[in-house]
Amino acid sequence: MRVLIVEDEKALVDIIKKGLEEEGYAVDVAYNGEDGLFMAENEPSDVIVLDIMLPVIDGMTILKKIRRAGVKTPVLMLTAKDTVMDKVSGLDSGADDYLIKPFHFEEFLARLRALIRRDSEVNTSVIEIGDLTINIATHEVRWGGKNVLLSAREYSLLEYMAVNRNKVLSRTMLSEHLYDHDFDLDSNVIDVFINRLRNKIDRGFDKKLIHTLRGAGYMLKG
Amino acid sequence: MVVLFIVLSLLGAFLYLSLDEIVYNSIDSGLLSRAKALATLVNENDNETEFNFSDEVMWEYNSPKASVFFQIRRFDGTITEKSESLRGSDLPFQTGEKQMNFETILLNGVPARMVNFYIPYNGGTKGKETGKGIKSNRRGLIIQCAEDIDEQTELMQNYLIVLSLSILFVMIISASGVFLIAKKALTPIKEISETIDRISESNLSERVTMEEIPDELKPLASSFNRTFDSLERSFNRQRQFAADASHELRTPLSVILSQSEVMLRKERTAEEYKNALKAVGEAADMMSQIVRKLLTITRLGADKVELKIENIDPGEIISESVKLLTPLAEQKAVGINVSVPDRLVVRGDRAALLELFVNIIDNAIKYNLPQGRIDISVKKEKGFIITEIKDAGIGIPESDLGRVLDRFYRVDKSRSRDLLGVGLGLSICDEIVKLHGGRIDMKSRPGTGTLVSVHLKGAEDAAQA
Numbered sequence: 001m002r003v004l005i006v007e008d009e010k011a012l013v014d015i016i017k018k019g020l021e022e023e024g025y026a027v028d029v030a031y032n033g034e035d036g037l038f039m040a041e042n043e044p045s046d047v048i049v050l051d052i053m054l055p056v057i058d059g060m061t062i063l064k065k066i067r068r069a070g071v072k073t074p075v076l077m078l079t080a081k082d083t084v085m086d087k088v089s090g091l092d093s094g095a096d097d098y099l100i101k102p103f104h105f106e107e108f109l110a111r112l113r114a115l116i117r118r119d120s121e122v123n124t125s126v127i128e129i130g131d132l133t134i135n136i137a138t139h140e141v142r143w144g145g146k147n148v149l150l151s152a153r154e155y156s157l158l159e160y161m162a163v164n165r166n167k168v169l170s171r172t173m174l175s176e177h178l179y180d181h182d183f184d185l186d187s188n189v190i191d192v193f194i195n196r197l198r199n200k201i202d203r204g205f206d207k208k209l210i211h212t213l214r215g216a217g218y219m220l221k222g
Numbered sequence: 223m224v225v226l227f228i229v230l231s232l233l234g235a236f237l238y239l240s241l242d243e244i245v246y247n248s249i250d251s252g253l254l255s256r257a258k259a260l261a262t263l264v265n266e267n268d269n270e271t272e273f274n275f276s277d278e279v280m281w282e283y284n285s286p287k288a289s290v291f292f293q294i295r296r297f298d299g300t301i302t303e304k305s306e307s308l309r310g311s312d313l314p315f316q317t318g319e320k321q322m323n324f325e326t327i328l329l330n331g332v333p334a335r336m337v338n339f340y341i342p343y344n345g346g347t348k349g350k351e352t353g354k355g356i357k358s359n360r361r362g363l364i365i366q367c368a369e370d371i372d373e374q375t376e377l378m379q380n381y382l383i384v385l386s387l388s389i390l391f392v393m394i395i396s397a398s399g400v401f402l403i404a405k406k407a408l409t410p411i412k413e414i415s416e417t418i419d420r421i422s423e424s425n426l427s428e429r430v431t432m433e434e435i436p437d438e439l440k441p442l443a444s445s446f447n448r449t450f451d452s453l454e455r456s457f458n459r460q461r462q463f464a465a466d467a468s469h470e471l472r473t474p475l476s477v478i479l480s481q482s483e484v485m486l487r488k489e490r491t492a493e494e495y496k497n498a499l500k501a502v503g504e505a506a507d508m509m510s511q512i513v514r515k516l517l518t519i520t521r522l523g524a525d526k527v528e529l530k531i532e533n534i535d536p537g538e539i540i541s542e543s544v545k546l547l548t549p550l551a552e553q554k555a556v557g558i559n560v561s562v563p564d565r566l567v568v569r570g571d572r573a574a575l576l577e578l579f580v581n582i583i584d585n586a587i588k589y590n591l592p593q594g595r596i597d598i599s600v601k602k603e604k605g606f607i608i609t610e611i612k613d614a615g616i617g618i619p620e621s622d623l624g625r626v627l628d629r630f631y632r633v634d635k636s637r638s639r640d641l642l643g644v645g646l647g648l649s650i651c652d653e654i655v656k657l658h659g660g661r662i663d664m665k666s667r668p669g670t671g672t673l674v675s676v677h678l679k680g681a682e683d684a685a686q687a
Contacts, residue, residue: 011477011501019484080472102475105483 001116001160002026002177004045006036006062007078008054016049019105024139024156025112026180033057040066044176045073047115052079052090060093067094074115078103113137116163127162129222132201132209134162148200153178157193158201161210161220170217194218223397230389238382245374249335250324257339257367260292264341264363273303283307289370291329297340297362313366329368333375336368410435414443418450426454463520470512474505481505515650522574522653529571529657533681536600536607537562539572543579544598547587555593558583562600567681568607570658575678578654579609581647582674586613589672606660607680610673617668651676 003025007013010031017027028043030036033054040048040062048066052059063075077095079086087098096118097111113125113136125137131144139155141148150158156178161169171190178190194210202208211219263279265272273294283292283305293304293313301312311330315338324337342362417430429450430443485498537560544551544558551558568575586596594614601608648662655662659679666672 009473009477011505012473012480015477015480015484015498015501019480019487022484022487080469082468101472102479105480108480 001046001156002028002044002180003047003049003112004028004030004036004039004043004073005049006030006033006040006054006059007049007051008032009051016105016108019109020112022152023109024152024159026156026178028180031055033059033062037062037065039181040073041069041071043181044173046177047112048073048075049078049112050075050095052077052081052086060090063090063093063095074118076111076115110137127159127165129162129165129209129220130207131205132162132222134159136163143201144205150197150200154193154196154200157190158197158220161218165220165222168213168216168219173217190218223393223400226396227389227393230392234385234389238378238385241381242378245378246324246335249369249371249374250337253324253335253337253367253369254322254339256290256292257337257365260294260365260367261339261341264294264365280305291334291368291370293366293368295364295366297364302363313368315364315366326371327368329370332370332372334368335371336366339365339367341365407436410439411442414439414446418446421450426450426457459520463516467513467516470516471509474508474512477505478502515647518577519650519653522650522657529574531569531571531658533567534570534572534575536566536568536609536678537564539575540579540598540600540609543576543583546580547583550584551587551596554587554590556587556590557593557595558587558598559595560598562598566600566602566607568678569681570678574654574657578651578676579611581651582611582676585647586611586615586672586674589613589617590615594671602680605680606677609676609678611676612671612673614671617670617672618664618666619668620666623664623666 001024003020005013005016005027007016007029008031013029013031017029020027028039028045030039034056036050036054036059037057039045040050050059050063054062059077059079063077066073066075074096075094077090077098078101079090079098080101082100090098096115099108099111117125117136125135127134127136133142135141136159139150139159141150141155141158157174160174160177174190194212198208198210202210209220209222211221213219259279260275263274263276265274282288283290284307286307288305288307291305291308291313293308294302295315296302299315304312309330313329313336314327322337322339324335327334327336340362341364413434414430417428421428429447432440432443432447435443481498481502485495490498540560540562544560547558583596583598590596590613596614597610597612599610599612601610652662655676655678660677663675663677664672665675
């Protein structure tokens with residue numbers, strides 16, 4: 001999952017980015033409104049974390065502009081403004097959720113997960129595909145009752161494919177949602193991770209979950 | 223009102239008594255002349271008294287409707303003659319009284335005025351009388367003349383009633399007049415007081431409307447308004463402080479919370495913990511700076527701040543400021559060039575001006591390029607001492623120039639955060655300069671640098687000394 005953070009407080013961005021990356025998210029950062037608007041419109045993010053008080057262009061304006069431009073990415077407003085009116089105008093401008101500083105990191109993660117879930121067909125924090133269960137809150141993956149140990153990247157790939165199950169996902173789409181825009185896109189990396197996942201999940205079972213669609217990409221069927 | 227009542231009552235009593243005296247005096251003098259007239263008609267010898275009353279004279283006393291009466295007694299009290307008008311009654315007599323006297327009596331149930339006129343017997347004993355007066359004379363006549371004063375009494379009573387009613391009427395009229403005038407005069411005061419009652423924490427901006435208030439009360443109303451103005455200002459300042467503080471403290475608090483929570487999610491290396499603690503420390507430091515500067519600015523903004531205005535040499539303050547900032551400037555290898563002409567004097571508070579120049583020069587160093595330079599010059603123009611601080615730093619975009627004096631405004635926080643700026647320095651400067659009756663002008667071009675001009679009041683005469 002790829003998160004765009006538009007926030008001008010560098011110290012805050014640093015730690016959020018670190019925490020999110022440890023959770024397996026790919027994180028892009030914009031430190032001002034202008035960059036934020038550009039990235040929101042052009043980077044394929046799964047969720048946008050948007051501060052309201054920003055240099056150059058404020059968060060509220062960015063939100064209105066990207067919604068008008070047809071960007072449907074869920075937006076979590078992150079702000080120091082805490083009046084009811086601020087919340088209302090934020091939500092009315094097209095924000096999907098609103099988090100007031102100072103916030104707890106766990107709550108921040110939970111809200112991000114809820115926003116990502118809302119955007120997919122998954123409604124609970126546990127995704128079940130056949131014998132495979134993925135807890136997106138704890139990152140616990142079970143396969144036929146047994147715990148499967150995955151690296152952060154492997155987990156992210158599996159979660160993304162599970163959230164978008166039964167959809168054809170190209171190598172570009174996968175890498176775009178798993179890596180931030182600083183990453184040198186080399187689709188071979190995706191193949192490597194797909195192989196590792198297959199080794200940990202599909203090996204030894206008759207019913208395969210991960211399917212290769214020649215020339216198009218991969219799909220998690222179930 | 224009570225005083226008015228007393229004055230009117232005294233006046234009324236005086237009028238009544240004066241009229242009473244006039245009326246009785248005229249009656250009394252009439253009675254006396256009657257008595258004297260009767261006396262001329264009396265002749266008394268040693269044993270006999272002769273009355274030479276003619277019918278014309280007696281007619282007046284004997285008619286049934288007569289309102290005048292007479293009666294003649296001897297000194298021992300025996301009645302020798304009396305008018306028919308008295309009918310069965312006698313005029314009262316008190317033995318012992320031997321002088322002419324007037325009294326008011328009740329005759330047949332009607333008030334009357336009476337005179338007792340004494341005529342001593344002269345015959346034969348005249349010589350003995352000398353020096354001993356009437357009293358020594360055992361013989362003589364008393365002519366008692368009386369007149370019905372029912373009418374006069376009634377007149378006096380009517381007069382008393384009219385007078386009392388008049389006083390009462392005047393009292394009522396003046397009381398209601400006073401009440402109406404007072405009510406009219408007090409209405410605006412009541413309105414003012416109602417307005418003041420209405421003013422509370424939530425609508426401190428409400429004021430007494432000056433148009434509807436009479437001129438006499440305008441000073442009162444405007445002083446109320448001024449009081450509430452300053453109350454509102456200080457209240458707003460407190461509210462602004464609370465809002466600013468909570469807003470600005472939220473971000474470093476988020477950093478501290480996130481740092482500790484993310485770090486505690488799993489085991490970390492010592493290096494990671496060290497970095498986290500450093501970040502937490504910086505956030506806490508930021509918070510303490512914010513709190514300190516907010517308090518400074520709130521104190522400066524309060525009306526009660528007392529400036530010790532004196533004549534100050536701007537060169538001295540500037541070189542003191544530069545000296546304080548030399549370590550910071552050396553760290554960034556920024557050169558500071560100061561040129562201040564002699565014999566310039568500004569009017570200001572030494573401590574406040576030092577804070578002002580330290581803040582501005584501090585900014586000029588922070589936002590300067592490494593190995594950049596700062597030029598500080600002072601000139602005099604139209605009574606103002608203008609200090610120009612020019613840096614060759616990153617500059618401020620034109621769109622932000624108008625807002626840099628606002629609290630917490632930072633042009634680009636992601637950049638200046640490293641410089642530990644909290645966006646309060648310039649607004650503190652602004653407050654200080656405003657308190658001195660001056661102003662700050664800023665010119666800037668991104669990439670070229672910023673020129674800050676501080677206008678402070680100069681001291682004309684002192685400059686020559």
